[in-house]
Amino acid sequence: MIGRLSGVIAEKTPPQVVIDVGGVGYEVDVPMSTFFNLGGLGERAVLLTHLVVREDAHQLFGFLTQEERATFRQLIKISGIGPKMALGLLSGLSVAELAQAVTRQEAGRLTKVPGIGKKTAERLLLELKGKLGPDLALPATVANDAQADILQALVALGYSEKDAAAALKALPADVGVSDGIKLALKKLS
Numbered sequence: 001m002i003g004r005l006s007g008v009i010a011e012k013t014p015p016q017v018v019i020d021v022g023g024v025g026y027e028v029d030v031p032m033s034t035f036f037n038l039g040g041l042g043e044r045a046v047l048l049t050h051l052v053v054r055e056d057a058h059q060l061f062g063f064l065t066q067e068e069r070a071t072f073r074q075l076i077k078i079s080g081i082g083p084k085m086a087l088g089l090l091s092g093l094s095v096a097e098l099a100q101a102v103t104r105q106e107a108g109r110l111t112k113v114p115g116i117g118k119k120t121a122e123r124l125l126l127e128l129k130g131k132l133g134p135d136l137a138l139p140a141t142v143a144n145d146a147q148a149d150i151l152q153a154l155v156a157l158g159y160s161e162k163d164a165a166a167a168l169k170a171l172p173a174d175v176g177v178s179d180g181i182k183l184a185l186k187k188l189s
Contacts, residue, residue: 001051002026002049002051002060003048003049004046004047004048004049005019005021005026005028005045005046005047005049005060005062006021006044006045006046006047007019007020007021007022007026007044007045008020008042008043008044008045009038009039009040009041009042009043009044009045010025010041011025011041012035012038012040012041014032014035015029015030015031015032015035015087015091016028016029016030017030017035017038017045017047017062019045019047019062026060027060028047028049028060028061028062029059029060029061029062029083029084029087030047030061030062030063030087031063031068031072031087031090031091032091033064033068033090033091033094034047034062034063034064034068037064038064047062047063047064048062048063048064048065048066048068048069049061049062049063049069050063050069050072050073050083052076052083059083061083061087063090065095067095068090068095071090071095071098071132072086072087072090074128074131074132075089075090075124075128077127078123078124078127078128079123080120080123081120081124085115085116085120088113088114088115088116089110089113089116089124091113092112092113092114093109093110093113095132096161097109098110098128098132099132101125102124102125102128102129102132103132105125105129106125107121107122107125108121110124110125146175146176146177146180147168147171147180149177150164150168150171150175150177150180150181150184151164151165151168153177153181154167154168154181154184154185154188157185159188163188164184164188167184167187167188168180168184170183170184170187171183171184
């Protein structure tokens with residue numbers, strides 16, 4: 001019903017923001033990634049939303065990116081995962097990190113998120129396998145820990161995973177981390 005809100009940030013109290021749209025304030029629950037990437041009070045903001053209608057409440061959940069909202073919607077389809085737990089997952093892990101955990105079947109990574117136990121993590125891995133976008137998962141070009149470290153360093157420097165993976169393909173397989181980062185940066189510039 002409500003797919004997007006565009007307005008002024010009236011209040012910010014984690015994990016909730018109030019967006020003033022034409023004089024009406026909408027309370028929106030957001031993952032922490034969205035919360036910290038929003039501007040300050042009085043600044044304009046655009047949030048993609050998902051409306052959850054329950055017997056006792058209508059709740060709006062907001063996201064800065066389409067990927068976050070799509071992942072949220074995928075999560076709440078899983079039995080035992082409600083909107084609050086899905087929001088907690090997206091607050092604890094980025095969409096790319098969640099996709100990597102699912103691709104690598106890393107239940108331990110999911111259990112680090114508050115409220116996610118071993119059984120829930122295993123159910124998430126089972127239900128999400130093949131459902132999160134393959135472009136979000138760690139590229140298959142990562143053959144060892146050094147290459148994974150190089151890829152993470154490039155992403156931390158602001159390169160997209162796609163560009164970082166392309167640069168990684170051009171590196172020798174046995175390159176060290178520091179040399180690999182230097183060579184990859186040369187390829188990317």
